[in-house]
Amino acid sequence: MADPVISLVVERTGDLLVQKIVFLKGVRGHVERLQNDLVRMRCFLKDADQRQDEDARIRNWVSEIRAAAYDAEDIIEIFASKLEFFTKDKGLVTKLTYYPLKIVNLYKIGKEIESLRMRLNDIADSREEYGINNLGEGMTTHGEELQRIRRSSPFSEEKDVVGFGEITKSLVAELLKEDKNRRVVSIVGMGGAGKTTLAKKVYNHADVRARFDCRAWVCVSSSYNHKETLRTIIKQLYPMTNELLDMLEKMQEQDLEQRLYQDLQDKCCLVVLDDVWKEEAWDCLAKAFPDVNTSSSRLLLTSRNRDVAQHADARSKPHELKTLGEEDSWQLFLGKALDHGANVGCPRDLEEVGREIVRRCAGLPLAITVVGGLLLGKKELKIEWEKVLNSFNTNLSKSQSGVSAILELSYADLPPNLKFCFLYLGLFPEDSVISVPKLIHMWVAEGIMQKRDAKNLEETAAYDVEQLFSRNMVQVAEMTVDERIKSCRLHDLLRDLAIRKAEDENFFQIHGTRDDKISAKPRYLAVHSLSLDKNYFGTSTSPVSAFFQCPLLQEKH
Structure with a gap:
């Protein structure tokens, strides 16, 4: 969780250096060294981020880094604004009058940054004190353990399944179509929507069992092991013998790919690839599945990511699993x-x-x-x-x-920029229909968006909304005529996740009643359905970066 915080702060300090170079040139070296320190801290944070949920020592250590990163942003932004005031659009006499104040503030920002750098060094050194050296070495993260526990099997089919009748018929019909080319039929949906349950119904359907000579089921997951996946599929195509097991253990990836490719050439087989997270995982597997002149073999793929499904077979429209009525x-x-x-x-x-x-x-x-x-x-x-x-x-x-x-796995898989965008959506009240153009303007104004791949900020923000939709982290409420997302909403349970993660990071805090207390350092404060007055915040000195009175920001259906 701290990794996106550090990433955003590093990018913002870089932007401030570019934007305020005239005003910060006296302390540019200080700012650059601070930025380099923050970059180095990221080396430790990836593994710490995955382990802090089960280790209070790591959680405390990450919290200290996060607080330092927020302070770094505040120091640079506040002093840059002061120096700009002393210098910009002033006449010569005024500039000379303010010159002593400018020098004093340059000295102050230099001292503040050096103090902050010492603090970061102390935090880095404290890893030994906390006993959290060798992060990531020989450790199984909570996410990896959860995925191991949840590895799917086609044999434990759910009873009491409802709402899947029509989509099951559609999937079975598509799998039974005559076509000599490789076809991938896909099921996509958010975590917990029932993709694996639906795939089991299709896999065990009487018409499917009658059509295919052999069937294989493998759970891919985000911690993908190519060799093990290939072995798992091959083992299900043949009766198991000690000789076959020994041979498969000795074979290298290329040999396993070739063996599976040859096996599927003369078989009519259904292979289910459950829980595919990355396009790269499909690219590895695709080499082992014949693309033409097959015996009508089929692949059934499930994924939380719509882009993965479309990448696997652009000719086949993914079957989107909606929430139940x-x-x-x-x-x-x-x-x-x-x-x-x-x-x-x-x-x-x-x-x-x-x-x-x-x-x-x-x-x-x-x-x-x-x-x-x-x-x-x-x-x-x-x-x-x-x-x-x-x-x-x-x-x-x-x-x-x-x-x-389960939903947290989807959050953990987001890149840092999308994590921040997702957390920001938690600011909006429950069941809100969020205008995407308005949301994009807010992201850009708050500096949450960073220009990437030669796109302007608005294009980058629109792309990130599409990515969150593709990963089933937001739901589309309305589309434009040119099929872009006009408005979206957040599933209640995903909103709960965003709020919990954001509060852990002091990223934002939501107030629903006048009795709610402001925490030490929220970056954003959202007030839902309160009439505000000048005494609402009392004597709080919390350095809130932005304040939102949410009923003014979106509609509610």
Whole structure:
């Protein structure tokens, strides 16, 4: 989490050097050395970021770096503005009058930066004191362990599946089409939407079983191992013998690719590639699957990233898995939460609180399944269901495979610039329809957008919105006539994730009532539905970078 903070601060200090070079030339060397220190700190942060959730020492260390990075940005920006005031658009006499103040402020900023550099050095040295040397060596991160636990299998097919009837028929029909070329049929959707569950239904469908001579299922995941993936597929194409196992263990990647390629040439086979995160993973695997003159073999791919699916087969439109509707959500919930299943219906005294629990799940099958499973182990008492509702977010993230942890994998996979953009969306109230042009202007004005690949800032921001949509981190509310995103919304559970991550970083804080306290150092402060007065903030000296009264910023449907 601190890595995007440092990345943004490094870019902003670089921009300030360019923009304010006339005013900062007296301390340019100080600023450049500070920037270099922050760049070096990033070397330690990637592994620390992945491990801080389970290690309080690392979490504290990362927090110190984050605070120093924020202070660096404040120091440079404040003093640059002061020096600009003393110098810009002033006559000669005025400039001479202000010259002593300019010298004093140049001295002050130099001292402040040197003090901050000493602080960064102390933080770097404190790794030994905290006992967190050798970050990343021989360690399994929480995300990797979670993915290992969740590796899918086609044999544990879900019962009580609802809402997948039509899309299952469509997927089966596409897989059974006659075509001698390699075809990849894809299912895309946000984490927890039921992609793997749907793929299992298709994989075990009677028509699919009858059509294909052999079937193979492999979970790819973000921690992709090419050799192991190839071995897993080949093992499912043949009866296992000790001789085959020994041979596969000794084969190199190129040999495994060639073996699989040859095996698929004369077989009518279905291969499921579940949970593909990167285009690079597909590119590695594609070499092992014949592209022409096949025996009608097919690939079924699931991914959270729409771009991965389109990259695998541009001719095949990905099947997008939407969240469940109200009635399907209710039926799934009843099937998971009650011993007697959904057919008997819900006890009358539980229905109101039950439907509120379902509403909070916002149509996400994984959330409904987790909460329903939790209630199944409790008595069918209203007070027990109300306890679950009142501690909703805590209950969703209790287990290692909890909803929050699953969605957090999608967040962890975002590059630093997209992490900041995603966190920013958490500022908006629940169920907001967010105008993308307005959002882009806000990102640009706040300096969150950095120019990349020769794009101007507005183009870069629009591209980042598209990337968040492609990764199923935002939902489209409305499209323009030229098929660009006009407005978007954030799923409630993803918004909860954004708020939790942002508050961990002191990136922003949301106030919903006058009783909420301002934390030590939020960078942004959002106030939802409050009439403000001059006494609202009391005597707080918190250095808030920006303030938003959110009802003025977006519509709410």
